[in-house]
Amino acid sequence: MKIIYTCCFAILAFTIHAQHTIQGVLQDPEGAAVEFANVALYNSADSTMTKVETTDELGIFKFQAIPKGNYFLQATMVGLADLTKTNIEANSNPIVDLGILAFGDSGVDLSEVTVTASRAMVEVKPDRTVFNVEGTINSVGENGVSLLRKAPGVVVDNNNNVSVLGRTGVLFYVDGKRLPLSGDDLSNYLENLPAEQIDRIDIISNPGAKYEAEGNAGIVDIRLKRDKNHGSNGSISTTVSQGRHPRYNVNASGNYRNKLLNTFGTLGYNHIESFNEMRFQSVQNGIYLDEFDDMYNDEDAVNFRFGTDFYLGKKHILGFLVGGRNASSLNTANNSIELSDASNRLQIDSILISDNRAENERTQNTYNINYRYEIKNNQSLNLDLDYGSYGFKSERLQPNRYYDAETNELLTENINTLSTPTQIDIYTAKLDYEQALFGGQLGLGTKLSRVQSDNTFLFFNKIGDDFFQNNFRSNQFDYDENVYAGYVSFARPLNQKWNVSGGLRMEQTDATGNLQAFVPELQEPPVEFNYLSWFPSFGLTYTPKQMHSFAFNYGRRINRPDYNVLNPFNNQLSEISYEKGNPFLQPEIVNNFELGYTWQYRYNFKIAYSKTDDQITRLIAPDDIDPRANFITWANLSEQTVWSFNASLPIQIAKKWNAYFNLGANHTDNQADYGDGAVVDVQAFSYNIYTQHTFDLPSKFKGEISGYFAGPGVWGGVFLYDPSWSLNIGLQRKFLQDKLNVKLSASDLFYESGWQGESSFNGLVSAGSGNWDSRRISLSLSYRFGNDNVKSRKRKTGLEEEGKRVGN
Numbered sequence: 001m002k003i004i005y006t007c008c009f010a011i012l013a014f015t016i017h018a019q020h021t022i023q024g025v026l027q028d029p030e031g032a033a034v035e036f037a038n039v040a041l042y043n044s045a046d047s048t049m050t051k052v053e054t055t056d057e058l059g060i061f062k063f064q065a066i067p068k069g070n071y072f073l074q075a076t077m078v079g080l081a082d083l084t085k086t087n088i089e090a091n092s093n094p095i096v097d098l099g100i101l102a103f104g105d106s107g108v109d110l111s112e113v114t115v116t117a118s119r120a121m122v123e124v125k126p127d128r129t130v131f132n133v134e135g136t137i138n139s140v141g142e143n144g145v146s147l148l149r150k151a152p153g154v155v156v157d158n159n160n161n162v163s164v165l166g167r168t169g170v171l172f173y174v175d176g177k178r179l180p181l182s183g184d185d186l187s188n189y190l191e192n193l194p195a196e197q198i199d200r201i202d203i204i205s206n207p208g209a210k211y212e213a214e215g216n217a218g219i220v221d222i223r224l225k226r227d228k229n230h231g232s233n234g235s236i237s238t239t240v241s242q243g244r245h246p247r248y249n250v251n252a253s254g255n256y257r258n259k260l261l262n263t264f265g266t267l268g269y270n271h272i273e274s275f276n277e278m279r280f281q282s283v284q285n286g287i288y289l290d291e292f293d294d295m296y297n298d299e300d301a302v303n304f305r306f307g308t309d310f311y312l313g314k315k316h317i318l319g320f321l322v323g324g325r326n327a328s329s330l331n332t333a334n335n336s337i338e339l340s341d342a343s344n345r346l347q348i349d350s351i352l353i354s355d356n357r358a359e360n361e362r363t364q365n366t367y368n369i370n371y372r373y374e375i376k377n378n379q380s381l382n383l384d385l386d387y388g389s390y391g392f393k394s395e396r397l398q399p400n401r402y403y404d405a406e407t408n409e410l411l412t413e414n415i416n417t418l419s420t421p422t423q424i425d426i427y428t429a430k431l432d433y434e435q436a437l438f439g440g441q442l443g444l445g446t447k448l449s450r451v452q453s454d455n456t457f458l459f460f461n462k463i464g465d466d467f468f469q470n471n472f473r474s475n476q477f478d479y480d481e482n483v484y485a486g487y488v489s490f491a492r493p494l495n496q497k498w499n500v501s502g503g504l505r506m507e508q509t510d511a512t513g514n515l516q517a518f519v520p521e522l523q524e525p526p527v528e529f530n531y532l533s534w535f536p537s538f539g540l541t542y543t544p545k546q547m548h549s550f551a552f553n554y555g556r557r558i559n560r561p562d563y564n565v566l567n568p569f570n571n572q573l574s575e576i577s578y579e580k581g582n583p584f585l586q587p588e589i590v591n592n593f594e595l596g597y598t599w600q601y602r603y604n605f606k607i608a609y610s611k612t613d614d615q616i617t618r619l620i621a622p623d624d625i626d627p628r629a630n631f632i633t634w635a636n637l638s639e640q641t642v643w644s645f646n647a648s649l650p651i652q653i654a655k656k657w658n659a660y661f662n663l664g665a666n667h668t669d670n671q672a673d674y675g676d677g678a679v680v681d682v683q684a685f686s687y688n689i690y691t692q693h694t695f696d697l698p699s700k701f702k703g704e705i706s707g708y709f710a711g712p713g714v715w716g717g718v719f720l721y722d723p724s725w726s727l728n729i730g731l732q733r734k735f736l737q738d739k740l741n742v743k744l745s746a747s748d749l750f751y752e753s754g755w756q757g758e759s760s761f762n763g764l765v766s767a768g769s770g771n772w773d774s775r776r777i778s779l780s781l782s783y784r785f786g787n788d789n790v791k792s793r794k795r796k797t798g799l800e801e802e803g804k805r806v807g808n
Contacts, residue, residue, distance in 0.1 A: 020066045020067070020068065020090035020093075020094055020095070020096055020439075021062060021063065021064050021065075021066065021094065021095050021096065022041065022062070022063040022066055022071065022073075022088060022090060022096045022098065023060070023061065023062040023063070023095070023096070023097055023098065024060075024061060024085075024097065024098030024099060024100070024101050025058070025059045025060055025061075025099065025100045025101065026039070026055050026059045026061065026075055026077075026083070026100075026101055026102075026103065027059055027100055027101070027102050027103070028077075028080060028102070028103050029080075029102065029103060029104060031102075033055075033058050033059030034055060034059050034077055034080070034103060035055050035056060035058070035059060036054055036055060036077075037054065037055045037059075037061075037075050037076065037077040038052065038054055038075065038076050038077070039052070039053050039054065039055065039061045039073060039074075039075045040052045040073060040074050040075075041053075041063050041066070041071055041072075041073045041088075042071060042072050042073065042074070043069060043070075043071060044069070044070040044071055044072055044086075044087075044088075045069070045070070050063070050066065050071065051063050051066070051546070052546070052601075061075075064493060064499070065493035065494075065495070065496050065497070065498075065499055065543075066090055066496070067090070067495065067496045068090055068091060069090055070087070070088065070089055070090075071088040071089075071090065072084065072085060072086040072087070072088060073085045073088065075101065075103070077103060080103040080104070081103060081104040083101060083102075083103050083104070085098060085101055094436065094439045095377060095378055095436060097377060121650060121660055121692075122152055122602075122604070122648050122650055122660065124598050124601070124602075124604045124648070127204060127207075127208060127539070128202045128203060128204045128205075129151075129152050129153060129202075129203045129205075129604065129648065130200055130201075130202055130203075131147070131150070131151040131152060131200060131201040131202075131203065132199075132200045133147060133195055133198045133199060133200055133201065134198070134199045134200065134225060142194070142195035143190065143191050143192070143193055143194055143195065144189070144190030144191065144192075144193035144195075144198070144222065145160055145187065145190045145191050146195075146747075147195060147198065147201060148162060148190070148201070148220070149690065149708060150660075150662070150690055150692060150706070151201055151203055151220075151662075152203065152604065152646065152648035152662045153165050153203055153205060153606065153646045153648070153662075153664065154203060154220070155664060155688050155710070157710070157713075157715060157721075157755075160186075160187035160190070160191075161715070162220065163217060164203060164205050164217040164218050164220070165205055165217065165594070165606070165608045165610075165642075165644040165646055165664075165666070166608070166610075166642045166643075166644035166664070166666025166667075166668060166686070167216055167217035167218075167590070167592070167608075167610050167642055167644070168216065168217060168617075169215055169216030169217045169559045169588070169590075169616075170215060170217045170218065170219070170220055171212075171214050171215025171217075171218070171219050171220070172186060172219075172220050172221075172222070173219055173220070173221040173222065174221075174222050174224065175221075175222075175223060175224055175321070176221060176223075177366065177368065177384075177386055177388075178212070178214075178426075178428075180388065180390060180424060180426055180451070181390070182562070182564055185362070185392070188299075188327070188362070189325070189364075191272065192249075192270045192272065192299075192301050192303065192325070192327070193222070193303075194237070194239065194249055194251055194268065194270075196235070196237040196251050196253075196782055197224055197225060197251060197253070197266055197268065197305075198222060198223070198224060198225065199223045199224060199225045200223045201220060201221070201222055201223070202219075202220070202221040202223060203218070203219075203220055204218050204219040204220075204221065205217070205218040205592075205594060205606075205608070206218060206537070206539075206553040206554070206555040206592050206594050207219050207537070207555065207557075208489055208501065208503050208537045208539070208555075209443075209487040209488065209489045209502075209503025209504055209505040209535065209536075209537050210432065210443055210445060210487060210489055210503070212447065212449075212483075212485060212505075212507070213485075213505055213507055213533065213535040213556070213557050213558050214557070214558060214559065214560065215557060215559065216557050216558075216559045216588060216590040216592075216610070216612060218557075218592075224266075224305065225253065225266075231256070231257065231258075231786065232254070232255070232256050232786045233254070233255045233256075233257075233784070233785070233786035234252070234253055234254035234255060234784070234785055234786050235252070235253050235782060235783060235784045235785065236250075236251070236252045236253075236782075236783055236785075237250075237251050237252075237780065237781060237782035237783070238250045238251070238780070238781055239778055239779070239780040239781075240778065240779050240780075241776050241777070241778035241779075242776060242777055242778075243274075243773040243774070243775055243776035243777075244275055244773050245273035245274060245275060245296075245773055246271075246273055247270075247271060247272045247273060247274075247776075248270075248271050249268060249269060249270040249271070250268065250269050251266065251267070251268035251269075252266065252267050252268070253265065253266040253267075254266075255786075259311065260310065260311055261308055261309060261310050261311065262308065262309045262311075263306075263307070263308040263309075264306070264307055264308075265304070265305060265306040265307070266303075266304065266305045266306075267302075267303075267304050268302070268303045268304070269300075269301070269302050270299075270300070270301045270302075270303070271299070271300050271301075272297070272298075272299045272301075273296075273297065273298050273299075273773075274296070274297050274772065274773045275294070275295060275296050275297075275772060275773050276293075276295040276297075276770065276771075276772045276773075277293065277294055277295070277770060277771050277772070278291075278292075278293040278295075278768060278769070278770035279291065279292050279293070279768060279769050279770070280293075280766055280767070280768040281766070281767045281768070282630060282764060282765065282766040282767075283342050283764075283765045283766075284622040284627070284630060284763055284764045284765070285622065285627035285628075285763070286341065286342050286343070286627075287339060287340075287341070287342060287627060287628055288339070288340045288341065288342040288345045289337050289338070289339055289576075289628065289630075290337065290338040290340075290345075291335070291336070291337045291338075291577060292334075292335070292336045292337075293333060293334070293335050293573065294333070294334040294335075295331065295332065295333040295334075296331070296332045296333075297329055297330075297331050298329060298330045298331075299327055299328070299329035299330075300327065300328055300329070301325060301326065301327035301328075301362075302325070302326050302327075303323075303324065303325040303326075304322075304323065304324050304325075305321070305322070305323040305324075306321075306322050306323075307319060307320060307321035307322065307368075308320060314374075315373060315374045315375070316371075316372070316373055316374075317370075317371070317372045318369075318370070318371050319368075319369070319370045319371075320367075320368065320369050320370070321366075321367075321368040321370070322365075322366070322367055322368075323364075323365070323366045324363075324364055324365040324366065325362070325363070325364040326361075326362070326363050326364075327360075327361070327362040327363075328359075328360065328361050328362075329359075329360045329361075329362075330357075330358070330359055330360075331356070331357070331358040331359075331360060332355070332356065332357050332358075333354075333355075333356040333358075333573060334353075334354075334355050334356075335352075335353070335354040335355070335356065335573050335574045335577065336351060336352065336353045336354075337351070337352045337574065337576065337577065338351050339351070339352065339628060347405075348405040349405070350402050350403065350404060350405070350411060351402070351403045351404075351405065351407055352400060352401070352402050352574060352575075352576065353401050353402075353403060353407070354398060354399060354400050354401070354573065354574035354575070355399060356396060356397065356398050356573065357396065357397045358394055358395065358396035358397075359394070359395050359396075360392070360393065360394045360395075361391075361392070361393045361394075362391065362392050363389070363390070363391040363392075364388075364389070364390050364391075365388070365389045366386070366387070366388045366389075367386065367387045367388075368384065368385070368386050369384070369385045370382070370383070370384050370385075371383045375435075377436075378434070378435060378436035378441065379434065379435040379436065380433070380434050380435075381431075381432070381433050382431070382432045382433075383429075383430070383431050384428070384429070384430040384431075385428075385429050386426070386427070386428045386429075386430075387425075387426070387427055387428075388424075388425070388426040389423075389424070389425055389426075390423075390424040390425075390426075391421075391422065391423050391424070392420075392421065392422040392423075393420075393421045393422075394418070394419070394420045394421070395417070395418075395419055396417065396418040396419075396420070397415075397416075397417050398415070398416045398417065398418065398572070398574070399413065399414075399415040399416075400413060400414040400415070400416070400574055400575045401413040414461070414462075414575060415461075415462035416459060416460060416461055416462065416470075416575075417460040417462075417467055418457070418458065418459055418460070418571075419456070419458040419460075420455075420456065420457050420458070420571070421455075421456050422453070422454070422455045422456070423453070423454045424451065424452070424453045424454075425451070425452045425453075426449070426450070426451050426452075427449065427450045428447065428448065428449040428450075429447070429448045429449075430445065430446070430447040430448075431445055431446050431447075432444075432445040433445060437490070438492060439492050439493070440490055440491050440492020440493070441490070441491050441492065442488075442489070442490050443487070443488070443489040443490070443503070444487070444488055444489075445486070445487050446485065446486045446487075447483075447485045447486075448482075448483075448484055448485075449481075449482070449483045449485075450480075450481070450482050451479070451480070451481040451482075451562075452478075452479075452480050453478065453479040453480070453562070454476075454478050455476070455477040455478070455479070455567060456476050456477075457474055457475050457476075457477065457567070457569050457571075458474045459473035459474045469518075471517075471518035471519050472518075472519055472522065473569070473570070474518050474569075475515055475516060475517050475518065475522075475567075475569050476515075476516040476518075477513065477514070477515050477516070477566070477567040477569070478513075478514045478516070479511070479512070479513045479514075479562065479566060480511065480512050480514075481509070481510070481511040481512075481529075481560070481562075482509070482510045482511070483507055483508070483509050483510075484507070484508040485505060485506065485507045485508075486505070486506050487503060487504065487505040487506070488503060488504055489501070489502065489503030489504075489537075490502060490503065491539075496543075497542055497543050497544060498540070498541070498542055498543075499540070499541040499543075500539070500540050500541075501537075501538070501539040501540075502536070502537060502538045502539065503536070503537045503538075504534065504535070504536050504537075505534070505535040505536075505537070506532070506533070506534055506535075507532075507533050507535065507558070508531075508532050508533075509529055509530070509531055509532075509533070509560065509587075510529070510530050511528070511529040511530075511560070512526050512527070512528050512529075513526060513527040513528075513566045513583060514526045514527075515527075515567070515568065515583065524568075524583070527566065527583045527584070529560070529587070531587075533558060533589075534556075535555070535556045535557065535558070536554075536555075536556055537553075537554065537555040537556070538553070538554045538555075539551065539552065539553045539554075540552045540553075547599060547600045547601070548597075548598075548599060549597070549598045549599075550595070550596070550597050550598075551594075551595070551596040551597075551598070552593075552594070552595050552596075553592075553593075553594045553596075554591070554592065554593050554594075555591075555592050556589070556590070556591050556592075557589075557590050557592065558587055558588070558589055558590075559587060559588045559590070559616055560587045561582075561585040561586075561587065561616060561634070564581065565581050565582065565585060565616065565634040566581050566582065566583050566585060567580075567581040567583070568580055568581050568582065568583050569581075570631070575629070576623075576626060576628045576629035576630070577629070577630065577631070578629070578631045578632075579631055579632040579633065580631055580633050581633070581634060582633055582634045582635060585616060585634055585635070585636060586614045586636050587614065588612050588613065588614045588615050588616050588636070589612065589613050589614065590610050590611065590612040590613075591610065591611050592608065592609075592610045593608065593609045593610070594606055594607070594608045594609075595607045595608075602650055603647075603648070603649050603650070604646075604647070604648040604649075605645075605646070605647050605648075606645070606646045606647075607643075607644070607645050608642075608643070608644045608645075608646075609641075609642070609643055609644075610640075610641070610642045610644075611639065611640075611641050612637075612639060612640045612641075612642075613638075613639055614636040614637070614638075614639075615636065615637040615639065615640035615670070616634060616635075616636060616637075617634070617635060617636075617637055617640075617670070617716050617717040618632055618633070618634060618635075618715075618716035618717065618719075619632070619633055619634075619635050619680075619716060619717045619718060619761055620632055620716075620718070620719065620759050620761060620764060620766055621633060621678075621761055621762050621764055622762060622763055622764045630764055630766070635672070635674070635717070636672070637670050637671060637672040637680060637717060638671050638672045638673065639671050640668065640669065640670050640671070641668075641669045642666055642667070642668050642669075643666060643667045644664065644665065644666035644667075645663075645664065645665045645666070646662070646663065646664045646665075647661070647662070647663040647664075648660075648661075648662055649661040649662075649663070653693075655696075656695060656696035656697075657693065657694075657695050657696075658693070658694050659691065659692070659693045659694075660691065660692045660693075661689070661690070661691050662688075662689075662690040662691070663687075663688075663689055663690075664687065664688040664689075665685070665686070665687040665688075666685075666686055666687075666713075667683070667684070667685045667686075668682075668683070668684050668685075668686070668713070668714055669682075669683050670682045670683075670714065670717050670718070672717070674762075676762075677762065677763075678761065678762040680717050680718055680761065682714055682717065682718055682720070684712065684713050684714035684720060685711075685712075685713075686710070686711050686712060686713030686714070687710075687711040688708065688709070688710045688711065689708060689709045690706075690707075690708040691706065691707065691708075692704065692705075692706040693705045693706065699733075700733055700734065701731060701732070701733045702731075702732045702733065703729075703730070703731055703732075704728075704729065704730035704731070704732065704745070705727075705728070705729050705730075706727075706728045706729075706730075707725065707726050707727040707728055708725060708726055709723065709724075709725040710723060710724050710725065711723050712757075715757070717761070718759045718760065718761045719757055719758070719759040719768075720757050720758060720759065721755055721756065721757030722755070722756050722757055724752060724753050724754060724755055725750075725752050725753065726747070726748045726750075726752060726753040726774065727748070727749045727750055727752075728745065728746065728747040728748065728749070729745065729746050729749065730743060730744065730745035730746075731743070731744045731745070732744075736783075739783055739784045739785065740781070740782070740783045741780075741781070741782040741783075742779075742780070742781050743778075743779070743780040743781075744777075744778070744779050744780075745777070745778050745780070746776070746777045746778070747774060747775065747776050747777075747778070748774040748775040748776070749775065751771070751774070751775045753774045754769065754770055754771035754772075754774075755768075755769065755770050756768065756769035756770070757769075
């Protein structure tokens with residue numbers, strides 16, 4: 001590993017003759033930004049093409065790693081006259097800023113010619129892969145989970161667990177801010193996040209030093225919409241969906257923008273009804289258990305988001321952002337377990353029936369203040385102050401009733417209630433500084449974060465007609481975590497073909513998990529973490545010629561156990577089927593290596609290798625006391641190695657037929673030895689194919705056929721699952737000058753996205769299967785209103801913003 005660190009910084013220190021960046025902003029005759037325009041740079045000496053780029057949503061283009069010389073550029077956009085800029089000299093100044101370049105009018109009457117510009121579904125950038133939502137067929141009628149299934153390099157399994165390049169431990173961001181949710185809470189949030197509120201999803205599989213080191217598989221950053229049009233703009237949308245149970249949502253957004261400020265907001269309501277059916281057949285300690293679970297969820301949620309950016313002159317921006325979500329739900333879980341001797345499974349001894357009922361409330365409120373100072377070209381200072389409050393309350397009734405084989409006679413019963421409130425408060429302060437240096441870009445920054453988590457677990461027994469708190473089963477678990485971080489990064493072109501980047505991040509972690517038992521003999525000492533970690537990152541890109549680019553990236557990352565996995569007390573579905581945390585978990589450390597190849601700026605191929613020490617994973621194991629009981633818990637594997645491959649392929653098959661393929665494969669090797677025969681030695685090869693086809697049909701209709709096939713693989717440490725697949729169709733049309741978007745879709749037509757598999761660990765052999773409400777038909781409508789200048793095609797933006805963001 002020392003060799004890797006030495007190479008990283010040796011290459012960073014190596015410089016050769018200066019290279020240049022040529023950048024600018026394109027606007028149309030009315031002063032609106034021109035996005036998705038083609039910009040070509042030519043050498044003045046022989047008119048050979050040097051590089052081709054496209055403008056982003058702000059009209060910005062940037063050519064990097066340009067050698068010293070004289071150039072001219074040509075920019076083209078349908079409906080506008082071609083633009084030519086000559087006498088571009090790349091000499092002493094490493095940054096050549098051309099400022100604002102304005103197209104002339106082509107003379108075409110746009111009232112008679114309709115011009116549309118669609119965003120590419122996938123963009124490959126040096127540090128991330130961008131999955132665009134706004135401006136594509138995915139912008140209506142989807143949610144966060146269904147969009148992630150389509151994203152390149154991302155796999156969402158049947159339990160909505162997310163992995164990137166075969167690696168678990170994904171860290172989720174929203175608008176660049178960490179989302180501290182996991183498990184069912186994260187899945188619930190994503191399912192309630194409609195596509196109508198999402199602009200794009202950034203997949204950062206190997207983040208640089210600027211990003212916090214948490215998250216073994218990297219970062220998935222969901223970027224929500226901010227309308228960039230001047231004046232007043234807005235949209236309203238709704239989706240109605242019917243499977244076994246109904247779902248519907250209504251969302252509205254508004255925006256007002258001028259040269260001095262941009263204020264925006266969204267408000268949404270979601271109603272979700274869903275089911276989840278599971279069956280487990282297990283053998284342990286000579287006992288056969290046949291378990292059935294039938295779960296139903298009925299949830300109502302309101303979400304909101306409001307913010308304003310103030311443009312304080314040309315160099316200063318001050319903004320605030322407030323967001324929140326409030327949800328209430330009713331959950332029922334009907335659980336039954338048939339118990340018999342493993343040698344005679346047909347002779348049922350007894351049946352345990354536990355019909356759970358829970359009333360849940362979730363609250364989420366986030367607050368952000370942001371200040372950005374553009375000191376001068378390629379020198380900036382950015383400050384973020386954040387506070388997030390996340391609350392969860394659950395009141396659950398859980399009767400445990402044992403019957404005879406015919407369920408005619410009640411043998412015994414234990415009736416319990418559980419009260420489990422949780423409160424999480426997160427405070428962060430982050431300062432980032434960037435400036436041009438030695439022909440490259442230097443970054444420095446620091447971040448302070450504090451997490452406070454209060455978790456109460458109260459367990460009650462029914463005795464007679466009253467409920468009494470069982471102090472042997474109840475506890476208070478508090479988790480406090482402080483992380484102090486600093487980083488340095490540097491990136492620069494070495495010559496026309498080579499670019500290098502690298503960084504080093506330091507994080508000091510001080511964390512304490514304090515279990516407060518209500519019975520003295522159950523009290524355990526606090527679990528304390530206090531360690532300093534170093535996280536190097538390194539990247540090298542090579543462009544041998546136009547349309548071909550290679551990239552190598554290395555990064556070291558960490559995954560810290562949180563309150564969800566540390567609390568040792570039982571959260572049970574029945575008294576012999578439960579889950580519990582592990583207070584002795586250690587943080588996991590991973591080293592990630594990636595080699596990528598991009599062809600024609602569109603087709604992306606990536607091979608990755610990762611090795612994780614103390615991998616945190618889930619295991620299914622038998623109870624040490626009750627021979628009938630089993631549970632799911634968290635444990636550290638000795639190590640996990642993953643080899644993976646991914647290909648992202650957007651293909652235009654015909655003029656009116658566009659296809660997108662996302663192909664992935666990985667090999668996982670899990671190893672651990674816990675003593676007394678509890679060994680994990682599992683190897684699994686898995687693959688995943690996702691494809692989406694869109695068709696331009698007569699009468700302005702657009703059709704869609706999409707689906708995925710997921711091969712066998714491993715979930716957690718030892719559960720080996722079988723293949724599954726899904727096929728979806730959709731039909732979309734726009735009306736009223738493209739302001740009204742209507743989409744009809746159907747998902748999982750053949751109902752094959754369920755799961756099944758088996759595991760064997762420490763004397764427990766279990767086979768399971770499950771289904772949920774995946775087969776649905778949906779109708780979505782979205783309407784845009786306000787000062788949306790369709791004929792000029794482009795979003796207007798303040799002059800000061802164009803100059804401010806060039807080069808960032």
